[in-house]
Amino acid sequence: MTTRVSPSEYILRTPAIGPAIALVVAVVVFGLTTDTFLNVDNLSLVVQQSLVIGTLALGQTLVILTAGIDLANASIAVFSTLLIAKLAMTGTDGVVALLVGILAAGAIGCVTGGLVTGLRLPPFIVTLGMLTIVTAVSRIYAQGQSFPVTDGTLGWLGTTQYLFGQIEVTYGMAVMLAMFLGLWYALSRTAWGKHVYAVGNDPESARLSGIHVRRTVLSVYLVAGLIYGIAAWQALGRVPNADPNAFQLGNLDSITAVVIGGTSLFGGRGSVLGTLVGALIVAVLRSGLTQAGIDNLYQDVATGVLVIAAVAVDRFSRGRQR
Template identity: 35%
Template sequence: MAPTASNRTSKLRRLMNVLGPFFGLILVVVLFGMLLYIQDIRSEMEFDGATGFKAFMETARSIEYAQSDTFPGLKAFLSGANSKIIFIQTVIVAIGALGMTMIIVSGGIDLSVGSVVALTSVVGASLLVKEYHPALVILLTVLAGGGIGLINGLTVAGLRMMPFIVTLGMMGIARGLAKWMAGNQTVNSPPSFVNSMMAMHEPMQFLPLPPGVWLAVLLAAGMAVVLQQTVFGRYVFAIGSNESTARLCGIRVRMHKVLIYTLAGLFFGFAGLMQLSRLTQGDPTVAIGLELDIIAAVVIGGASLSGGTGSILGSMIGALIMAVLRNGSNQMGWPNYMQEIIIGIVIILAVGLDRLRQRRATTE
């Protein structure tokens, strides 16, 4: 059969699914680049109190005649050092998003991530204080996250409860446990190579990146293969796409749900380890609301909360977009509340655009 026009558009559409988040990232970087560029020029010209349209016009004119090649703001934004900071800021959200992508693709949700990160960071710090071998500490910390995930999974699958409710409960439980364990204060971890996983050597250069970044990249690559290429990954998609079909096709849905939440818990434990490394202390009050950042990253990356779609690459780009937004707003000198508003708008825009695109696709 010869390919028809509609065939070609549907192929294009699928390509767009992959490239959409990429364009978003580029757009955000370019946008902040332009804003900073304008800001640089304006600060250089030192306008005499002109505001509004007049100021804008003068700015626009001045861009043409700009002689300076300093652009301190723009350069700082695009510098290797700043890119490094963006990557480091992304790591925790990104590692969390690896687990969350799997859960969301399977049609679930996990709200306990922030608390689990806090809990595992306290677990790790406490173990370091007790002078366990750092390698063992890493293992136990990650396993602690897996343990929480296992409980989530068993509850969701065993009692057939909504994951939203189960993990909402776990959010409180894990946070409370963290505070209890830490005696309601931070636990300073003694120096060890755990602390150096997110340490910034040579802060003025892009390389070397801290090992945590490389680990995140490695884990992401591994997870992408697991989710896209393995039979297990196909089952995750199958369960999220249509649970009844999955059952009909002999997939052991409940067992897989336990597996999914447990595996994701391991990632959350790992994110907790990164949190510990970054602060060099276990803090039971850290990462409040982190789960929402992670969910936002996954959703910006093209996943649907109703399950069955999503990709690791998309989620990683989503996490980067979030970090660039934060970082760019900082560079602009915008107050914190502006960042929150902007990130909120971007989430709605990203998902709204996706919906529009899909609606057009179905009405074609």
């Protein structure tokens, strides 16, 4: 005998459904209340504006799935942009500079994961300290300067093409979509992905079932770091200038996208596809409110309310499942 599940219970059990509905509602509301929101050019711009935060949120999702959090992700990406741009300016080949920047971000992620797993320190404290360190190192390295990027490889993700002769798309959009699909496959179809969810749900039970918990968590921080390096590439494609003061709230925006996308801050529940929807919701909300003439401070208030509501729904749904 099968148990019937009500629509509300199905939404609570499927984290990405609620955010998808919220995204559709937001698009419809802003389409009806503003004159230009549904223009093809504006919708394309909204997606482009979500690229860097969406990529940062992808790495953040991995960390949060293990019941951790990464406050340093945006600062790691900014350091990577500075490293890439400065190397390119001093004559290093663009491809080499890009690889060095991505690997450096991965190395920082590995150090973070090593501190969390080796010393068993709380991820919040470790990444808070890493945020401070990497931000300071970035400013020392930049010496108060920004570095323009002229190398074609480094700006490649900002290259524009047109679908059907009207819809503006960039290579960055395709890369982000490919990353989300690739990580979705890794999390849902591989043993590594199952281990990530198991560790997030209950690390002790995961250990008893034969999962190497520390190795799994370390691999998550390493992969997340590499993703932050790709976010740096996305940033250089969007704005061909490496600035040590960029993305100061990128860590909070990425957490917002993850939480709104239905991933639980308590670990073990959520999906990268939900995060993609969450990143789009953040971009749609900011674009729509801006076109409606709402001040940026009120936009921050609205985003904060959404985050609190998303966490409350997650808490409620977990209580229902017990």
